[in-house]
Structure formats: structure tokens, C-alpha cells
Amino acid sequence: MLVEGVCSESEHLLQGRHQGQAPEVDGRVLINDGTSPGGSMAEVEITDAWPDDVVGRVVGPNGAPGVEVAVA
Numbered sequence: 831m832l833v834e835g836v837c838s839e840s841e842h843l844l845q846g847r848h849q850g851q852a853p854e855v856d857g858r859v860l861i862n863d864g865t866s867p868g869g870s871m872a873e874v875e876i877t878d879a880w881p882d883d884v885v886g887r888v889v890g891p892n893g894a895p896g897v898e899v900a901v902a
Contacts, residue, residue: 831859835868846874857882863900864888872897
């Protein structure tokens with residue numbers, strides 16, 4: 831996923847999108863566990879889905895600068 835940065839609706843969530851999602855057209859990926867800097871690529875495991883958005887947690891890449899994976 832491309833991590834875009836902090837979600838505009840809550841500073842407790844990150845927002846991102848996968849290659850099939852167009853900005854401002856399709857839904858988004860909300861990341862609620864783990865961190866990754868805005869503008870970076872992160873491996874995200876999807877944990878929940880809503881009609882427009884999906885929710886996930888950062889699972890990699892381990893050791894990348896600024897990336898903290900979610901604790902399982």
C-alpha cells in the first residue's frame with residue numbers, strides 16, 4: 831500500500847491506498863495498527879471491510895526506516 835499519511839478524520843489513523851484505488855474516486859485503506867511514514871510503501875494486512883473503505887494493520891517491511899509493524 832502507498833501510505834498517504836495521517837487520516838483527515840482522525841489523527842489516530844493512517845490513510846493509504848493500493849494500486850487499484852484512484853485518489854478522491856475510490857475508497858481508501860485506513861490503517862489502525864502499526865506505523866509507516868507518509869509517502870512510503872508498506873505491507874498491510876486487511877482486517878475489516880466496509881462498503882467504501884477497508885481497514886488494516888502494518889505487517890511489513892520489517893526493518894524499513896520509520897516502519898513499525900503491528901503487534902500480533
